[in-house]
Amino acid sequence: MATLTYMPTEHVPVLVPELLALTDPQPGELAVDCTFGSGGHARAVAARIGPTGTLICVDRDPSAAARFAELEPELCCEARFERGDFADVLERLVADGAAPNVVYLDLGVSSLQLDAAERGFSYSYDAPLDMRMDTSQPLSAMEVVNEWPADRLQAAIRAFGEERHARSIAAEICRRRPLETTSELVEAVRAAVPPAYRFGRGHPAKRTFQGIRIAVNRELESLDRGLRAAWEALAPDGRLAVIAFHSLEDRRVKRYLADRARGCICPPDLPVCRCGHEPEAELVSRRAVKPSEGEIERNPRSSSARLRVARKLGGAGVTGAEREGPRG
Ligand SMILES: C[S@@+](CC[C@H](N)C(=O)[O-])C[C@H]1O[C@@H](n2cnc3c(N)ncnc32)[C@H](O)[C@@H]1O
DSSP states (O other), rough: OOOBBBBOOOOOOOOOHHHHOOOOOOETTTEEEOOOOHHHHHHHHHHHHOOOOOEEESSSOOHHHHHHHHHGGGGEEEEEEEEEEHHHHHHHHHHHHHOOEEEEEEEEEOOHHBBBGGGGGOOOOOBBBBBOOTTTTSSSHHHHHHHOOOHHHHHHHHHOOOTTTTHHHHHHHHOOOOOOBBBHHHHHHHHHHHHHTHHHHHHOHHHHHHHHHHHTHHHHHHHHHHHHHHHHOOTTTTTTEEEEESHHHHHHHHHHHHHHHOOSSSOOOSSBOOOOOOOOOESSSSSOOOOOOOHHHHHHTTOOOEEEEEEESOOOOHHHHHHHHHHH
16 A cells, blocks of 8 residues: 555635625524534634624534634634534534524535545545544444445445446445555446546546445435434524535435425415415525635635525514415
8 A cells, every 4th residue: 555645735614705694693693513624614603703602613523623622712702612423413402402593514524634645535545445524433434345235335326426337336346345445446446437437527436435435424314314403403583504515415405495495385286375384494595605716716625515594484474374375
């Protein structure tokens, strides 16, 4: 195996002015940063909520806890760090009756995780197969790659990586077992895909790495549970913001928020509304907000970011009776 290369780079937070404008944190409010990372968003939100506000910072990566300890003296609000899966932390906040005014999630991995070669997240560096955000969890990429049956591995690469060559990639991985490093995984992918894909746009192993990483960290399960708990925890008039980096996550967020914002749920063939169902949310951004060209130029990793924000209605909305009438 080649020597490990450690190349820490700064994590540049994405869509910061947009997140602030759409969530509009106010002095004295309680905010939850579910994905603290290097604290770029936390710093900006802390400045808005000020010394009378409180920021709960969450991350499951121990390196984020260390970063929080460094940054805490610079945060201009009350702040505390909770290490763990944001879904678990948010469920605890619900149980404790905390009612945050702002909850935000900036999903995926940070540049610091991607560029720490030994974490095994990146196809660009040679490292042991790992990919765990929470380095204390037992499941790592080593087990997924070497021990999962071919059909389960194929399903993860297809579903979570949206990789159309998942079947041949999984078969090639199984043929080459045991694999120990990210370079061996890249070589297996290269051997399994057609030449046009191998030399096409983008790295041929990008989707396979994404699929395995999402499986290792159970990212979609955390997202689904986290969205539900965040919504339940939010105070009336509270704002939930999510930044997603691929369509799998963004579709889930879009559907979840659209369901909260739906009023009438009568069958579509009913001429008048009878259900009286109330929308629970107002979509603050009708469409996903994307980074500007300038931001993408300064930070190419921001290019796939999509921000969606919803506000929890406080019960003063239109009643079912008022809304009842001909359906458009
Ligand atoms: C894109 S980075 C966030 C960067 C951060 N907003 C900043 O400005 O530096 C995503 C972070 O979320 C963390 N993370 C991802 N999924 C998580 C989960 N389910 N629970 C807790 N932390 C998670 C990762 O460990 C990573 O540090």
